[in-house]
Amino acid sequence: MKLLKKNWITGALALMLTISLTACGNNEQAEKVTEQTPTEVAPTEQTKPTEEQASDLSTVYPLTVVDATGESITFTEAPKQIVSLSPAETEALFALGLDEQVVGVSDFDDYPEAVTSKARMGGVYSPNEEAIIVAEPDLVVTGISMSVEATEKLRELGITIIKTDPKSVDDVIANIELLGQITDQQAEAITVVDKMKQERAEVTEAVKSLTPEQKKKVYIEFSLGWTVGSGEFLNELITLAGGVNVAADTVGWNEISEEKIINDNPDVILYNMNVKDETTQETLDQIIKARSGWDQITAIKNDAIVGLNDNLVSRPGPRVTQGLKEIANAIYPELLNHE
Missing domain, CATH: 3.40.50.1980 (Nitrogenase molybdenum iron protein domain)
Known part of the structure; x- marks a missing residue:
């Protein structure tokens, strides 16, 4: 029996970053990190800045993270051109105010409305590799379901790819915080995750x-x-x-x-x-x-x-x-x- 349905399973399989945020910091913290030593994001700890600190937050580069596949990625600056191959991550990037930095999205992206003007990069499992190469991204964000072959090919071409695989709401929140850190949008990330935490609390309090x-x-x-x-x-x-x-x-x-x-x-x-x-x-x-x-x-x-x-x-x-x-x-x- 054929069905007309959105590719929602892709969303369920999409994105977790198995790291946490120790490189967050204000200017005082930045002075303690030398330029020669990448900031390492520890996999077992997570920095959670207060709302009062949000306006002073800035990411310390170089910044090293580890994705869901165990791949270590170092950023020397905030990505300027981003391709998202996951509707969930696309929504997160736009929520962080990165509309201008997003240069391409998957064929399944439909929210927010601004994605309609973005170049399409193919499917989530097997994206259009040629379109991605032409877009010249300095970051591709994708789910764990993207094929190993496509991932390896793009990485061999020097394209930075982060694969994620969230299994809980806390994982989703951590992903958004991390994207905020990678892109130097940490204050915006705090606003987004605070709203999410409030909505979760409304439900858990009610039941x-x-x-x-x-x-x-x-x-x-x-x-x-x-x-x-x-x-x-x-x-x-x-x-x-x-x-x-x-x-x-x-x-x-x-x-x-x-x-x-x-x-x-x-x-x-x-x-x-x-x-x-x-x-x-x-x-x-x-x-x-x-x-x-x-x-x-x-x-x-x-x-x-x-x-x-x-x-x-x-x-x-x-x-x-x-x-x-x-x-x-x-x-x-x-x-x-x-x-």
Whole structure:
């Protein structure tokens, strides 16, 4: 069965930087670092400057980071031309005020609106290598799913590539902080992540009083016949929202067992509202409701089947905490304050 759907799985697989931020600092810190010694970003510590320090922050170069593949990258200055091959990272770059520095994006980028004027660099898995070379970037940001062959080829040509792979909201926040450090936009990064932390706190505060017995069982399906288990940030979003993911006993992305979902009997079903059957034009919720035996599931009996904006919840970028709020509203509409 063919489906028209956005490449949301790419977002779920996109971007984590397995480093932390020890090279952040104000001018006083900068004086303590010699020009001959690159600033090393330690993988186990993270500098978290206060909001009061934000206006004084500046990145100390040279700056060395290590990406999700273990590749060590040194920056001698802030990148001036950036290609993003991940919609999530593109959103982060624009949120950091780097519109002018972004010279190319993936074919799947659609937010913010300003990306429509950017050159297209092909797909996320197999990008257009020629287009990237022509763009002459001094930084390419991509997800872990970009092919090893394409990555090696571009690196052999001297193109700096950072691959990321977030597994939690904290990972997403760390990525944005790091991009702010690499690009010398640390004050902007603080503004972005503070908003994300506030949105996360709104949700966790609203659901903190739920007892284990009150927590609802949740099933999520964003691509026909596929769900997500533990070890992925989408599973964490369900947990943060006070839900219990019925697929948490599996790891990563999995094809579903229809019988298992019936036995799990979720209280709420979440689905991608942008998926349709190409032939019948049936939406994913219609397909789910029509499955044999699923009419006995509590969520379907109670009409607790809710469509989600896939871009908000599947892209590990600055809007992911808005996606968290959407999930929480879907599970516990009575608990969150509605404006």
